[in-house]
Amino acid sequence: MPDLLLEFFSEEIPARMQARAAEDLRKMVTDRLVAAGLTYEGAKAFATPRRLALAVQGVPVRQSDVKDERKGPKVGAPEQAIAGFLRAAGLTSIDQAKVQADKKGDFYVASIEKPGRPTIEVIAEIVPEVAKAFPWPKAMRWGAASAQPGSLNWVRPLHSIVAMFGPETEEPEIVKFDVGGVTAGDTTYGHRFMAPAAIKVKRLDDYMAKLDKAKVVVDAARRQQMILADAKNLAFAQGFELVEDEGLLAEVAGLVEWPVVLMGSFDEAFLAIPDEVIRATIRNNQKCFVVRNPKTGKLANRFILTANIEASDDGKAIVAGNERVIRARLSDAKFFYETDLKTKLEDRLPKFEQIVFHEKLGTQGDRIVRIETLAAELASSVGADVEKAQRAARLAKADLLTEVVGEFPEVQGLMGRYYALAQGEDKSVAAAIEDHYKPLGPGDRVPSDPVSIAVALADKADILAGFWAIQEKPTGSKDPYALRRAALGIIRLVLDNGLRVSLSHPLAAAASQHLLILSDPDYQTREPNARELAAWERQKSHYSEFEKLDPKKALDEVDRLSLVGVDIVADLLLFFADRLKVQLREQGARHDLVDAVFALEGQDDLLLIVRRVEALGKFLDTDDGKNLLAGTKRAANILRIEERKDNKSYTGAPDSSLLGQGEEKQLAAAIDTAKIEASAAVAKEDFATAMTAMAKLRPHVDAFFDKVTVNVDDKALRENRLKLLNEIREATRAVADFSKIEG
Amino acid sequence: MADDLPAHMRPERSFQGLILTLQRFWAEQGCVILQPYDMEVGAGTFHPATTLRALGPKPWNAAYVQPSRRPKDGRYGENPNRLQHYYQYQVILKPSPPDLQDLYLKSLAAIGIDSGLHDIRFVEDDWESPTLGAWGLGWECWCDGMEVSQFTYFQQVAGFECAPVAGELTYGLERLAMYVQGVENVYDLNFNGRDGADKVTYGDVFLQAEQEYSRHNFEHSDTVMLFEQFKMAEAACRTYLDAGWEKSAGENKKHLMALPAYDQAIKASHVFNLLDARGVISVTERQSYILRVRELAKACGGAWLATAGGGTT
Ligand SMILES: Nc1ncnc2c1ncn2[C@@H]1O[C@H](COP(=O)(O)OP(=O)(O)O)[C@@H](O)[C@H]1O
Numbered sequence A: 001m002p003d004l005l006l007e008f009f010s011e012e013i014p015a016r017m018q019a020r021a022a023e024d025l026r027k028m029v030t031d032r033l034v035a036a037g038l039t040y041e042g043a044k045a046f047a048t049p050r051r052l053a054l055a056v057q058g059v060p061v062r063q064s065d066v067k068d069e070r071k072g073p074k075v076g077a078p079e080q081a082i083a084g085f086l087r088a089a090g091l092t093s094i095d096q097a098k099v100q101a102d103k104k105g106d107f108y109v110a111s112i113e114k115p116g117r118p119t120i121e122v123i124a125e126i127v128p129e130v131a132k133a134f135p136w137p138k139a140m141r142w143g144a145a146s147a148q149p150g151s152l153n154w155v156r157p158l159h160s161i162v163a164m165f166g167p168e169t170e171e172p173e174i175v176k177f178d179v180g181g182v183t184a185g186d187t188t189y190g191h192r193f194m195a196p197a198a199i200k201v202k203r204l205d206d207y208m209a210k211l212d213k214a215k216v217v218v219d220a221a222r223r224q225q226m227i228l229a230d231a232k233n234l235a236f237a238q239g240f241e242l243v244e245d246e247g248l249l250a251e252v253a254g255l256v257e258w259p260v261v262l263m264g265s266f267d268e269a270f271l272a273i274p275d276e277v278i279r280a281t282i283r284n285n286q287k288c289f290v291v292r293n294p295k296t297g298k299l300a301n302r303f304i305l306t307a308n309i310e311a312s313d314d315g316k317a318i319v320a321g322n323e324r325v326i327r328a329r330l331s332d333a334k335f336f337y338e339t340d341l342k343t344k345l346e347d348r349l350p351k352f353e354q355i356v357f358h359e360k361l362g363t364q365g366d367r368i369v370r371i372e373t374l375a376a377e378l379a380s381s382v383g384a385d386v387e388k389a390q391r392a393a394r395l396a397k398a399d400l401l402t403e404v405v406g407e408f409p410e411v412q413g414l415m416g417r418y419y420a421l422a423q424g425e426d427k428s429v430a431a432a433i434e435d436h437y438k439p440l441g442p443g444d445r446v447p448s449d450p451v452s453i454a455v456a457l458a459d460k461a462d463i464l465a466g467f468w469a470i471q472e473k474p475t476g477s478k479d480p481y482a483l484r485r486a487a488l489g490i491i492r493l494v495l496d497n498g499l500r501v502s503l504s505h506p507l508a509a510a511a512s513q514h515l516l517i518l519s520d521p522d523y524q525t526r527e528p529n530a531r532e533l534a535a536w537e538r539q540k541s542h543y544s545e546f547e548k549l550d551p552k553k554a555l556d557e558v559d560r561l562s563l564v565g566v567d568i569v570a571d572l573l574l575f576f577a578d579r580l581k582v583q584l585r586e587q588g589a590r591h592d593l594v595d596a597v598f599a600l601e602g603q604d605d606l607l608l609i610v611r612r613v614e615a616l617g618k619f620l621d622t623d624d625g626k627n628l629l630a631g632t633k634r635a636a637n638i639l640r641i642e643e644r645k646d647n648k649s650y651t652g653a654p655d656s657s658l659l660g661q662g663e664e665k666q667l668a669a670a671i672d673t674a675k676i677e678a679s680a681a682v683a684k685e686d687f688a689t690a691m692t693a694m695a696k697l698r699p700h701v702d703a704f705f706d707k708v709t710v711n712v713d714d715k716a717l718r719e720n721r722l723k724l725l726n727e728i729r730e731a732t733r734a735v736a737d738f739s740k741i742e743g
Numbered sequence B: 001m002a003d004d005l006p007a008h009m010r011p012e013r014s015f016q017g018l019i020l021t022l023q024r025f026w027a028e029q030g031c032v033i034l035q036p037y038d039m040e041v042g043a044g045t046f047h048p049a050t051t052l053r054a055l056g057p058k059p060w061n062a063a064y065v066q067p068s069r070r071p072k073d074g075r076y077g078e079n080p081n082r083l084q085h086y087y088q089y090q091v092i093l094k095p096s097p098p099d100l101q102d103l104y105l106k107s108l109a110a111i112g113i114d115s116g117l118h119d120i121r122f123v124e125d126d127w128e129s130p131t132l133g134a135w136g137l138g139w140e141c142w143c144d145g146m147e148v149s150q151f152t153y154f155q156q157v158a159g160f161e162c163a164p165v166a167g168e169l170t171y172g173l174e175r176l177a178m179y180v181q182g183v184e185n186v187y188d189l190n191f192n193g194r195d196g197a198d199k200v201t202y203g204d205v206f207l208q209a210e211q212e213y214s215r216h217n218f219e220h221s222d223t224v225m226l227f228e229q230f231k232m233a234e235a236a237c238r239t240y241l242d243a244g245w246e247k248s249a250g251e252n253k254k255h256l257m258a259l260p261a262y263d264q265a266i267k268a269s270h271v272f273n274l275l276d277a278r279g280v281i282s283v284t285e286r287q288s289y290i291l292r293v294r295e296l297a298k299a300c301g302g303a304w305l306a307t308a309g310g311g312t313t
């Protein structure tokens, strides 16, 4: 079956758009082929800086004929109706229609045959459509045609189109169409500098082969492989190790049609600049790789560039040129770094008062003060030195205003650490400045220094409580402030460090800071320096002077604020529960067990929750666990039914004098013991023992259901037995809400 | 390459030779060769021969050198290729010809950049001038990793769609010259192409200026005066714009003073750059200053479109 070869040849396509564009081209063309009834065997798209190509294999020569029947009017219908039918069915005379009969009598049927069209004609329609609707992230107009509205939009000026269709064994044909003044043909061009001549192509295999000869590697994946292999070899040959970088590799492969990998060097004196800054400079601005010394792990004074030509001097001039630029770039970076070192981090803070963090949540300056207060408050609960935590929180954001971070945002935090150490800050303060953003992604390191933990928690609690307070929670896929990541960050900070903190504490503290500010009507007009003071004054008046002032009003205000605060914290805890579920599920835990534990009151100690979930999981794997769960569920079911029937709930302790049967008495006694033992164990956070205590209930529950009838005629007795059932449910709540457990 | 030239005039021998070669090259392509605009600007784009002439339907091909001031780029003469005052070579071709990339590469060949020896690349860089209300798509042109030119297809200028689209080439002359002369430091460039005692370097001409202006731009410029100048330029621009509209009320009202008004927009823009370099404009204010200049530029663009040059007859 025939193949289609398509190529759009243009001026340089941005590297970041190429892969997506190739995929879009493949999908748009093949979708339209299929919609036109043309199936195909395979399709592959390619992109280089100057071309977007597509090969579709095994497309039928023509569409198959379509047969269709069209029901017409009754025989003997008015002339008008017949004429309309003929027109619609494309017939010239009613003799061309068949007559068929149904219950209502005879009627006309036209069989319409739509002959399939040659595929090449269909393609000639599809491709211009695709070109006109092509979803480039940014497209442009150009040339004389752009004087008129409606001229073609393409990523950069389009120069030629190849469109060939035909079977493998014969000469393929040119698909005839025209897009924005460019007529499709069989001609493309080789490498811009090394083989710019026109090339005639027929189909994918000779296209690839001829372009390869003309110094164009059409396949981006192959270009990447070539670059990576050569870069590694070059580094290795000199005793270095390539610092691999996938994103950069993909980008570089999108900048060349014929990769030629070369190595250059720079003055060792620049190695005084932090490695990360050197790398960012060389990577972002020059799109070059860096290499490290495998022994020390530190960067070496070399870089690896990917040129687009085989130069006549083997690349000497190219290397020299790149070295010159990198020298200038590094000297800029050094200038920035050294300039930054001249200003103390704390001296940068006043500027934050002018930078809006969020319209409703105040300035960056406000946020820093809040984080500082919070970090100090949390410090002791995570074992951190209060002053250090406060100091770190105060300086944590300062590097955002440095030259280096302005130039390379990805080194934020890290530069803060360098500058902090340079100005003689305590080591853990410096570390906290870098680490307070962490953990960012799932693979990111979780800080373990208590000072870092305190500041990291404060940073995240502040942002969460803030957006909750102004009711901008994440919805669906929208999470512009990365609040999910912040919550997950807190979870990982707590769990990975085995921290025993009740989550409500930081969240409530963070929420109350926001609420004080949000409820201050004059907040926006106050001088930044006066804001904290005002908040403090207000707090004082709330809590101590409210009696003297306007008792009623002050009290109402305190209530209102704390109520809102409680709501925020409660809602945030639900959000954390969801995040934790996702997290635990990823680690293989059952989400229903997480639910069963969260359903208990006052669960805000993440570590205990996790331990409880673990213990519960283990317990439910045992026979005792499974049977107890079944028994509890049975009790709950009976209760549910009876409670609904009677429209009342059977809570409260059963009357011991009404316990008649032996199984009843034993169950009641067992429940009492289990409750006491389990609660004691829970109090000691020994969940395994609590589960064991529960397990002892099992034979008694089984025996009760075996021998005792609940729904007896004696009303008092029935009620008492129902209450006993309720006691089973209650007892198990010492460890989890069994009703939430599946199975 | 221009082999008929005396040695000291060759593009690879002297800075001025490079400029003259480009002038000749673009003159051959039918461009009007203009002289620099006589005001302080941040880039050749601000020259009315680009900003204003890019608007409207009339064809226009021009080339010129433009001294460009970037107060923030001052490095006290210590950076090998970043200057607070440098020369741009600016080419504007409207409508953009189909072989614009080829023409550009030929111009590089003319000044001695051999594409068989050097790695020339078109790297995505979408140009945007928030102060001019202008944007376009194109590239930074790299030569061995050095950004030597900006290549843009203007899509919008002063808030107006370009119809037809103009192609703009901006060469960083010092960086190109460093290339073709093979020097590591801009101040070592041979300016006049002579040897020995007769040789004048770029440093001889500009090093002192770079040091003095860096001090001025970062430390001493009179910000009180500058804030005042900004306001004055802004007000004058509006006054001239208002006064320039033809009195005869009609459908196609013409504007009679678009160019003088635009001068004031240019002035405001430069004053803003000076203030910005001094760091006296806060982040939030910065945005509003940019918007204010943009409003001026837009109003001037609108006025220009109502002139003969802008296609109104
Ligand atoms: N501060 C500078 N010193 C010297 N050359 C520069 C400087 N800034 C830019 N250039 C050169 O000028 C060219 C145009 O600069 P660019 O900033 O891209 O211009 P525009 O502002 O017109 O877009 C660049 O390609 C570069 O070679």
Ligand SMILES: [Mg+2]
Residues within 6 Å of the ligand: B125, B140, B150
């Ligand atoms: Mg640029």
